Amino acid sequence: MCSPPGCGHGNRIWSVTLSPSQTPDEPAAEAARQLPPATVSRLTLYLRTLNALLSEGTERVSSEALAESAGVGSANVRKDLSYLGSYGTRGVGYEVAHLSRKIAQALGLTHEWRVAIVGAGNLGRALARYAGFESRGFDVVALLDADQMLVGTEIGWLRVTDVADLEHTLEKTRANMVVLALPAAVAQSVCDRVVDAGIHSILSFAPVALSVPAFVNLRKVDMATELQILAYHAQRLADPRLDEDRPGA
Numbered sequence: 001m002c003s004p005p006g007c008g009h010g011n012r013i014w015s016v017t018l019s020p021s022q023t024p025d026e027p028a029a030e031a032a033r034q035l036p037p038a039t040v041s042r043l044t045l046y047l048r049t050l051n052a053l054l055s056e057g058t059e060r061v062s063s064e065a066l067a068e069s070a071g072v073g074s075a076n077v078r079k080d081l082s083y084l085g086s087y088g089t090r091g092v093g094y095e096v097a098h099l100s101r102k103i104a105q106a107l108g109l110t111h112e113w114r115v116a117i118v119g120a121g122n123l124g125r126a127l128a129r130y131a132g133f134e135s136r137g138f139d140v141v142a143l144l145d146a147d148q149m150l151v152g153t154e155i156g157w158l159r160v161t162d163v164a165d166l167e168h169t170l171e172k173t174r175a176n177m178v179v180l181a182l183p184a185a186v187a188q189s190v191c192d193r194v195v196d197a198g199i200h201s202i203l204s205f206a207p208v209a210l211s212v213p214a215f216v217n218l219r220k221v222d223m224a225t226e227l228q229i230l231a232y233h234a235q236r237l238a239d240p241r242l243d244e245d246r247p248g249a
């Protein structure tokens with residue numbers, strides 16, 4: 001079982017969404033629904049810093065110190081935090097514990113996130129063994145696969161369950177997030193079952209465009225695309241003449 005604060009990263013999924021079971025009992029939580037995506041990303045950075053400060057016993061932090069540790073401008077910090085209704089005190093800064101709680105709440109991290117990984121191949125197994133999710137508020141509760149050679153085997157502290165029992169497993173483990181670590185060819189059909197089972201937060205590694213209803217938050221991780229973007233920038237750094245050849249450059 002995981003404890004709340006930590007940070008996670010963050011299309012629509014990382015605009016902050018409260019789970020249906022969560023009561024938006026504070027104005028900050030309601031306001032957080034409207035956060036710009038860039039703010040959501042930066043909040044995760046602030047939270048990481050704040051948690052480090054908390055563990056050191058630091059009680060207050062200035063917007064400048066927060067900005068420096070997160071690698072952003074201090075004006076950004078003040079603007080981002082004002083969305084949460086936090087306006088530090090001039091000369092005193094922000095109270096670390098309070099701000100950490102507010103950000104965790106805005107990011108939905110005070111909610112218990114229970115993650116099921118579908119696909120226990122190379123990627124799914126590596127993710128299931130990764131110990132860093134729990135400290136960031138994500139509890140991996142199930143690992144599923146279709147391969148009967150894998151079903152029943154233990155990976156880390158999880159036993160692989162049969163994807164034929166997907167709906168039952170999701171219900172039994174009270175999973176509320178699903179990671180798809182599946183071949184592209186089966187990803188959509190499994191994704192449909194996950195959605196029909198009531199899961200509204202899905203992270204997909206499958207190299208295929210998935211369609212989901214508007215109320216579902218779907219986030220795709222595509223490392224190959226990221227590498228291609230990196231290669232593009234590396235090429236331009238290595239040869240500035242490429243930019244000179246560009247029309248209008």
Ligand SMILES: NC(=O)c1ccc[n+]([C@@H]2O[C@H](COP(=O)([O-])OP(=O)(O)OC[C@H]3O[C@@H](n4cnc5c(N)ncnc54)[C@H](O)[C@@H]3O)[C@@H](O)[C@H]2O)c1
Nearest residue numbers: 119120121122123145146147163181182183186221222223
């Ligand atoms: N986005 C990224 O950065 C990134 C990086 C690596 C891999 N991938 C993608 O992630 C996916 C998994 O990669 P991998 O290396 O783990 O592949 P893999 O072949 O090792 O594992 C895939 C697993 O899915 C299982 N599977 C197949 N059909 C299934 C179904 N209907 N239900 C449940 N399980 C099923 C297989 O039995 C297998 O264990 C692939 O689509 C791959 O292209 C993405």
